[in-house]
Every structure is written in structure tokens, then in C-alpha cells.
Amino acid sequence: MTAALGTPRVPVWRDVRVLKWVAQIIVVAIAVAIVVWLYGNYVENASRQNIPTDMGFLDNPASFQITGNSLSQNAPVRDALYQGFLNTLRVSVVAIVAATVLGTVIGIARLSTNWVVRQLATVYVEAVRNIPLALFLTAGFLVVVLGVFPQITDAWDLAGLAVVSNRGVAVPWFEGSGAGLLVLFGAGAVAWFAAAKWRGRVADRTGALPRSGLWGFGAFAVVVAVGWGIFGYSYTLPSLDGRGTIGGIRIDPSFFALFFALTIYTASHIAEIVRGSIQAVARGQAEAADAVALSGFQRMWYVILPQALRIGLPPIGNQYLNLIKNSSLGAAIGYYDMTLVAKTTVGNGSPAVPVFFLVMVVYIAISLIVSALVNVANRRFALVER
Amino acid sequence: MSTTRTWLRHNLFRTRRDTVLTVVFGLLALWLLYKTFRFIFVTGRWSIIEVNLQLLMIGRYPEAHVLRLAVTVVVLALWGGLLAGFIRGRQVRSGRMTAADSKLSRARVTDLVERLWIPLALVVLLLMLTSTPGPWIMVGLAVAAALVGRLVGPFVGRLRLPPIGSLLVVFVFGAIPVVLYFYVVTAVGFDGWGGFMLNLFLAVCSIILCYPLGVLLALGRRSGLPLVRLVCTTYIEVIRGAPLFVLLLLANVALGFFVPDSLAPATSTRAIVVFTFFTAAYMAEIIRGGLQSVPRGQIEAAKAVGLSPIRQTGYIVLPQALRNVIPAQIGQLISLFKDTTLAGIAMGLFDLLQVSGAITSQEDFRGQGLIAETLTFAALMFWVVSYTMSRESQRLEKRLGVGIR
Incomplete structure (x- = not known):
């Protein structure tokens, strides 16, 4: 065809099809070279220091105790990591629920017609969003739980439903x-x-x-x-018994502090998303709701929020992912989530690279699953236009 | 009077339920205010901050070399002033601004004060807490240097230089921070850094380093070459799936395995490496969003006037893409800045948060429960910087006219 038109053949070094493949091969070669170099260094360094690179450590005894868990010290590292994984899920699920409720309420409050409510919500969001999570965590642990909460001997008994002390919060x-x-x-x-x-x-x-x-x-x-x-x-029901509580379940101080910090912090981000989503719902919807004489609550619950949720779902899903990943910070205050179990077992002689590799794979798997769920939900709820 | 009453009626006592809300939350707000004021002015024992101010700000940086930091701050102020003036001069020259715009007027001063009164107030507060004249002198010189730079800058910017001259100017501007960096680092290695300075430094270094990588990754993920796309997507998704804290822990205990001993970096450098690679992945996703928001017509127009692919990207697509996602980018940078505290927890760096915890167990303050005071101070520092950044990003967005055609 080109010959028929009389144009000369494109030389190989200017042929776009060839250049594209050359570029790709170069990029992949660089990527592979980096990975191979890192891996080679790792194998060499590990063998020089006699550190195993396989997953055999999973069967060794963990030789440490997980707070609030009946797992024995002789249980293999595998079980300890699994308990850590469950702890990560526990705090994440509870904090996700709490942060969603709190964030939605505050997001709505930011658009309230009531000046006091609006200002309070604004102050909350602007203050919390701009302070590191680690700071809330430290504050939740050292100031709230260990500072504000009373000694076990004069614990607060909340109507027999909860016993609050610096040893933790006992609930039914x-x-x-x-x-x-x-x-x-x-x-x-x-x-x-x-x-x-x-x-x-x-x-x-x-x-x-x-x-x-x-x-x-x-x-x-x-x-x-x-x-x-x-x-x-x-x-x-929990009740005070001398220097401890009986009945109910005692929520560990570190769990409580982590839950507190994750909720407070993530709620401020969710609140901003909720506010933006509500503002993105067409004005006509609210006016239509007023026109058919819905009450303020009905207008919000039946008309505005369902549509706002549709807009806000992907970014809120992102916040959930962030929350799950941020729960790894519990390691800083001694909450035995997956990260702290990994850190402790590395301290006890498990090889660092395989342990952290495993933990990262689990986190990435959780992230992929959650984002897949969010995508499914998003596809289900998304407005199909034309 | 009647306007006040209308306002009250509309904003506080619209309906009976509104009145209840106002009373309940008004009382809550008053109680919080009372508690806060009481903490700040009555019960708070702030002497721990006053005594440890230097530790909080610059950690255990050796006394003998503090002068280098002061010199750096002053030179950086001069540099910033020069740069601002230089840009203003270029804008005047290219006719995008008139010379009258750069006249010092009352409106501009009030505008500046309105924008920056919070960090300014913080600087004054910190100066009030110092007991030595050094910081006062440093701040005074820095302000003077910035003003001088701002006044001299426009003359440089308005010059019509030959290409060599422009290159030289760019080179000098680029070289100053690098020279300062070596000036400071040769005296005290990274491991001697600490306090709020370390947080700021980690953030600034990672911000500068993550941008090129982030842009490349974003372009790679949008590229038409499937293998390139695969490599970039894999990198981005893996990094985004892992928690920063775990990456920091991993780098702390295991980075030494992956590189030869001769390259094994200092702890702060490790932190910068992790922050850079981590933020680059998030930045890439944000920039990808920006790239997607550039209308197709722009690229087609660029092709039509015969720009090469690199120029299409560099002159037409990227400027619009980056401009369209300014809030998200600044948000990511703020989050990076806040996350620098994780380096302290994961790697044992002596950053502001660690200092605030450590000083409560000093001999003079042990067992007095002063953690609330020190954490409040740390929170204030982080808050002022982050809040100022987010406000400035809103302003920048407005000025660049995002969403306005």
C-alpha cells in the first residue's frame, strides 16, 4: 500500500510500531532488573547471616502471649498471626460502623440551618482533619484511658450496663x-x-x-x-468485683483507644464526603420533597441521603480502606493486631522479610476484597444515565 | 436591630425543635469553650513546653551547629522572597499583570495578613516562649531578607536575558536549596535531627521527590503500551494496598537486606525513601484523575498543530491535568505531612510526637500527667501547618480558575 503511494519504506528505527515495542521492553527490563537486583541482594544477605527465606517460621512456637487472648505461648506463629488478623478485623469493623454513623451525622450537621450546630460541626471537622491520627491515638490512650478514666476501685458504673475504668471498659x-x-x-x-x-x-x-x-x-x-x-x-451484665470486673466482656484499653482514635479521625473525613455528596444532590430534589410536604427528617432520609450515598459511596469506600490500613497503628499502643503480632514475632527471632511480606499480602488482599465489594455496590447503586 | 432579630430567628430559633437544638448544643459549646479556656489559662501547666521548646522544635540538634540552621532559615527566606519577586517580575514583563498590581497597597497587606495570620500568630507565640534572643534575631533577619528579596526579585525577573543568562538564573535558583542542604547535613547527619524540624524536613523532601515519580506513574498507567501500563498499575495497587506503617516497619528492619551494605541508608533517609515511594503511588492516582479530566479536544488540538507527543503532554495535557486536581494533591501532601509522625513510632526517629511523649518523663516533670499539655502543643503545631496548607490550596484553586472556562 505504502509502496503503491510512492512513499519510501519507514526505516526500522523510526517505525512507530517497532519503537513502541522497544519502549515497552526497556521499561519491563528495568522493572525486572530492579526486582531481580533487590531479590538477589536479599537472598545473598540472608544466606550470609543464616536467616531463612522460606515460610518455615510459621510452625515455630510464638513464645509470646497476646493480650486478651487465650492462645498459649507454645502455639505456632501461624495461629498468633491469625489471631492478630482477627483483631485487625474486629477493631476495623467496629470503627467503620461507628465512624460511618458519626461522620454522616456531622456531615449533615455541617449543612444544618441552625447556626450553633453548623459551627460546632465545622470546628470538629477542621480541627480533626488537620491533626495526625497518631496524635489522637496517643491522646486516646495516655490522656483519655489512662488519665481521665478512674482507677478500678472507683470505676464509673453506667447504670449497670458498662463499667468504665483505666483497666478497660466492660460491657454486656x-x-x-x-x-x-x-x-x-x-x-x-x-x-x-x-x-x-x-x-x-x-x-x-x-x-x-x-x-x-x-x-x-x-x-x-x-x-x-x-x-x-x-x-x-x-x-x-458487667459488675465491679474487688479489683476487677466480672460478667460481660472487658474491652481492652488499647482496643478502646484505637477504636476511639480511628472513629474520631475517620468520621471527620467521612463528614466532608457526606457534606459534598449532599450538596451534589440536585436542589430540585429537596424542593420536590418540600412540595409533597415531607418533614425535614423524611426529606433527608427518603430523598436526599439515598441519592447522596450513591455519589459518596466510592470515596467513603476509600475511607474504609484507609481505616483498615490505619488500624495497623494500634501496634504503637500495644493493641495486638496483625502488625504488632508480626513486629513481636520478628523481635522473637522470626525472619523479618517473610513475616512482613506475609502481612503485606494479607493487607493487600483485604484492600482488594473491600474495594471489590465497594465496586459491586457502586455498580448496583450507580445511576445509569441514558 | 431588626436584622439581628431576623438573623437570630433564621439561624437559631426557626422552629421549636430548632430552639431545643440551639439550647442543647449551645450549652455543649459553652461547656467545651469553658473547658478549653480553663485548660489553656488555668489548669494547664505550660512550663514544660517553655523549658523544652528547643527539644520540641529541633530535637537533640547539637548546640554548636544551631547557627547553621538559623543561617539556612534566613537564606531560605531570601530565596523565597527573590523567587516570589522574580515570578512577579516575569508576569509583569509578559503583560499578565501590570506594574500597578505589584504596588504595595493597604488592600494587599490586609489580604496577606488575613491569609497568614494563623501561622504568624504561631510564630509570635513561639517567640514569646523563647528565653534567648537568638530566635528573635533569626526571625527578624528572615523577615528582612524576604522583604529585600521580594524588592530585588522583580528587577531580575524583568531583565531580558540571553538563553545562557536565563539558564544561569534557573541554575542559581535551583542550586541554593541544594547548597543549603549540604551546608546543614555536612555538620550534623540526619540521625541527629529531631523535633518539629524533622517532621517538616521529611515532608518537604518526600514532597519534592514524589512528584516526578508520581507523574511518570500516572502517565504510565494511562499509556497506550500494555506492558508499561501493567508495570505501573501493579506498582500503584501494591503500594496502595499496604499500610504505610507496615512499610515503615519493613524498611526499618529489612531495607538493609535489599541493598548492599555500602548503600544501607540512615534511618531518616529510609523514612524519606518510604514516604516518597508511598506518596508517589497515591499522587499517581490523583494525577491520573486529572489526566482523565482533560478534554479530548485539547489533545487533538495539540496534535493538529503538530506538537510531538512529549510536547503534547508537557505543554498541553499535564498543566491542565495538574491544575484540575489541586485540592486532592494538597490533601495528599497534608496527609503525608501528618504521616511523618509514623516515622517516629515505626523507626524510633525523635520527631515532635516522640519528643512530646519523652519530655513528660524528664526528672522535673515525671509523674505529673503533663502528656495532655505536650500533646496539645504538638497538635497545635501540626494543625497550623496543615490548616494553612489547605486554606492556601483553596485560594490557589480559585486563582487558577479551576472549573471556570
Whole structure:
């Protein structure tokens, strides 16, 4: 074709197709060379110092105790790391829920018509966003838990529901299998969903008010209560007993401080996202809600928030990821999450590189899973335009 | 009077529920204010800050070499002033600004004070806490140097120089910070640095170093070459999936394994390496967002006038892409600045947060529970810098007219 038009053949060194491949090969070669160089250095240095590079250390005894865990010192490193992983999940899940609620409330408050509420929310966001998380963590641990909370002998007893002291916070807890309870709550959630669906259909057919929230919660409560009775669960309230607490479950001070710091810090970021998302909802929506005489709460709950959530979901998902990764900071105050277990086991003689490699792989896996979930949710809720 | 009443009615007592909210949260706010004021002026024992101010600001930097830091600050002030004046001069020359715009007017002074009163107030507060005249002299000289630079700068900027001359000017501007860096570092290695200075230094170094890498990664991820895209995407996703804290721990105990002994860096350098590679991945994602926001027509127009691919990117795409995501970029930089505290925790560097913890166990202050005071001071330092950065980013965004065609 080119010959037919009479243009000369492009020489190889100016042929774009060739150049593109050459460029790619060079980039990949550099990347591979860097990795090979690093890995070669590592193998050489490790063998010179007689440090194993395989995963054999996982079977060695951990020889340290995880606070608030019954795992024995002879248990292998593998189990200790797994308990650390569970601790990471625990604090992350609880803090994600709390930060979402607090952040949403503060985000809404920032747009309140009430001057006092608006200013308070603004001060909160501007103050918290610009201070390092590590500082909140230290403050939560050293100032709030160890400074403000009383000695165990004169602990605060909050109406018999919680006992607060500098040894931790004791709250009511159930007795029995935790996994069974999770299944129970799962079944309750399914019941909630089914009831809400059913009410939606009824409302479509008859035009009655759906009240799906009320019905859904009712179904959930019934399922959980029945299951609770059948499986013979019971609960205990915490109470003060000399120099300790009995009953309920005692939340470790480090857990409490980490939870406190993660919640306070992430809530300020979520609040900004919520505010931005609410402002991004078209004005006409609020006016339409006013026009059909919805109350302020109804307007927010049924009209604005669902649409704002759709806009804010991806960035809020990012904040969840940040929170999970930030929970590694618990190592600084002695909360045995995956990071602190890794750090301790390295201190006890496990090889550093494989341990941290493993931990990083787990964190990356968690990140990928959470972002995949967020993507699925986003695809489900995203507004399909035209 | 009636306007006040309308305002009150609209903002505080719109409905009955509003009134309840106002009373409840008003009381809460008053209680918080009372507590804060009481802490600051009555119960807080601030002598620990006064005594340890030097430790908090520059750590255990040897007394003999503190003068070098002062010289650096003054020269940097001169440099900043010169640069600002130089840019203003260039703008006047190119006709984007008139000479009248750079006249010192009352409006400009009030504007400056309004923008920068918070950091200025902090500097004054810190000076009030010092017991030696050194810092006063340093700040005075720095202000004078900045003013001199700002006044001289425009003359340099307005000159019409031959290419060699322009190169020389650029070279001198670039060389000054490097020379200062060596001037300070040759006296005291990184491991002697500490306090708030270390936080600032880690942040500034990483910010400067992460930009080129971030831009390259972003371009690589948007490239049409699949293998390049793969390499960049893998890097970005791996780094973004791992917590910074774990990366810092890893670098602290294991970086020595990956490089030959001759290259094994000092602890602060390790921190800078980690911060740079970490922030570059996030920066790349932000810049990628900016690249995606540049309209296709811009690239097509650049092609139409026959720019080479490198010039299309350098002159047309990147300037718009970077401008479009200024808030996100500054947000990332603020977050980097805040994260420098992690280096203290993970690597045992003596940064501001570590100093604030350590000084409470000094002999004079042990067991008095002064951690609240020292942490408040640390929080104030971080807050002022971060808040100023975010305010300036909003202003920059407005000035560059993002979103306005």
C-alpha cells in the first residue's frame, strides 16, 4: 500500500510500531532488573547471616502471649498471626460502623440551618482533619484511658450496663458460641430483607404505606429472639468485683483507644464526603420533597441521603480502606493486631522479610476484597444515565 | 436591630425543635469553650513546653551547629522572597499583570495578613516562649531578607536575558536549596535531627521527590503500551494496598537486606525513601484523575498543530491535568505531612510526637500527667501547618480558575 503511494519504506528505527515495542521492553527490563537486583541482594544477605527465606517460621512456637487472648505461648506463629488478623478485623469493623454513623451525622450537621450546630460541626471537622491520627491515638490512650478514666476501685458504673475504668471498659456480652450468633444475625438480616421486599410488593399492589423499615426490623427482632431462645443463649451484665470486673466482656484499653482514635479521625473525613455528596444532590430534589410536604427528617432520609450515598459511596469506600490500613497503628499502643503480632514475632527471632511480606499480602488482599465489594455496590447503586 | 432579630430567628430559633437544638448544643459549646479556656489559662501547666521548646522544635540538634540552621532559615527566606519577586517580575514583563498590581497597597497587606495570620500568630507565640534572643534575631533577619528579596526579585525577573543568562538564573535558583542542604547535613547527619524540624524536613523532601515519580506513574498507567501500563498499575495497587506503617516497619528492619551494605541508608533517609515511594503511588492516582479530566479536544488540538507527543503532554495535557486536581494533591501532601509522625513510632526517629511523649518523663516533670499539655502543643503545631496548607490550596484553586472556562 505504502509502496503503491510512492512513499519510501519507514526505516526500522523510526517505525512507530517497532519503537513502541522497544519502549515497552526497556521499561519491563528495568522493572525486572530492579526486582531481580533487590531479590538477589536479599537472598545473598540472608544466606550470609543464616536467616531463612522460606515460610518455615510459621510452625515455630510464638513464645509470646497476646493480650486478651487465650492462645498459649507454645502455639505456632501461624495461629498468633491469625489471631492478630482477627483483631485487625474486629477493631476495623467496629470503627467503620461507628465512624460511618458519626461522620454522616456531622456531615449533615455541617449543612444544618441552625447556626450553633453548623459551627460546632465545622470546628470538629477542621480541627480533626488537620491533626495526625497518631496524635489522637496517643491522646486516646495516655490522656483519655489512662488519665481521665478512674482507677478500678472507683470505676464509673453506667447504670449497670458498662463499667468504665483505666483497666478497660466492660460491657454486656452474650455467653455461647460466637459463630452461631453470627449465623443467627445473618438469618435475621435475611428476614429483614425479605420482609422489606414483601412490604414493598404489598405497597405496590394495594397502595398501603410500606413501612418496610418497621416490618424489616420486626422480622429481624423476631428471628433473633426466637433463635436466642432455641439455642439457649444468655447474657451477663458487667459488675465491679474487688479489683476487677466480672460478667460481660472487658474491652481492652488499647482496643478502646484505637477504636476511639480511628472513629474520631475517620468520621471527620467521612463528614466532608457526606457534606459534598449532599450538596451534589440536585436542589430540585429537596424542593420536590418540600412540595409533597415531607418533614425535614423524611426529606433527608427518603430523598436526599439515598441519592447522596450513591455519589459518596466510592470515596467513603476509600475511607474504609484507609481505616483498615490505619488500624495497623494500634501496634504503637500495644493493641495486638496483625502488625504488632508480626513486629513481636520478628523481635522473637522470626525472619523479618517473610513475616512482613506475609502481612503485606494479607493487607493487600483485604484492600482488594473491600474495594471489590465497594465496586459491586457502586455498580448496583450507580445511576445509569441514558 | 431588626436584622439581628431576623438573623437570630433564621439561624437559631426557626422552629421549636430548632430552639431545643440551639439550647442543647449551645450549652455543649459553652461547656467545651469553658473547658478549653480553663485548660489553656488555668489548669494547664505550660512550663514544660517553655523549658523544652528547643527539644520540641529541633530535637537533640547539637548546640554548636544551631547557627547553621538559623543561617539556612534566613537564606531560605531570601530565596523565597527573590523567587516570589522574580515570578512577579516575569508576569509583569509578559503583560499578565501590570506594574500597578505589584504596588504595595493597604488592600494587599490586609489580604496577606488575613491569609497568614494563623501561622504568624504561631510564630509570635513561639517567640514569646523563647528565653534567648537568638530566635528573635533569626526571625527578624528572615523577615528582612524576604522583604529585600521580594524588592530585588522583580528587577531580575524583568531583565531580558540571553538563553545562557536565563539558564544561569534557573541554575542559581535551583542550586541554593541544594547548597543549603549540604551546608546543614555536612555538620550534623540526619540521625541527629529531631523535633518539629524533622517532621517538616521529611515532608518537604518526600514532597519534592514524589512528584516526578508520581507523574511518570500516572502517565504510565494511562499509556497506550500494555506492558508499561501493567508495570505501573501493579506498582500503584501494591503500594496502595499496604499500610504505610507496615512499610515503615519493613524498611526499618529489612531495607538493609535489599541493598548492599555500602548503600544501607540512615534511618531518616529510609523514612524519606518510604514516604516518597508511598506518596508517589497515591499522587499517581490523583494525577491520573486529572489526566482523565482533560478534554479530548485539547489533545487533538495539540496534535493538529503538530506538537510531538512529549510536547503534547508537557505543554498541553499535564498543566491542565495538574491544575484540575489541586485540592486532592494538597490533601495528599497534608496527609503525608501528618504521616511523618509514623516515622517516629515505626523507626524510633525523635520527631515532635516522640519528643512530646519523652519530655513528660524528664526528672522535673515525671509523674505529673503533663502528656495532655505536650500533646496539645504538638497538635497545635501540626494543625497550623496543615490548616494553612489547605486554606492556601483553596485560594490557589480559585486563582487558577479551576472549573471556570
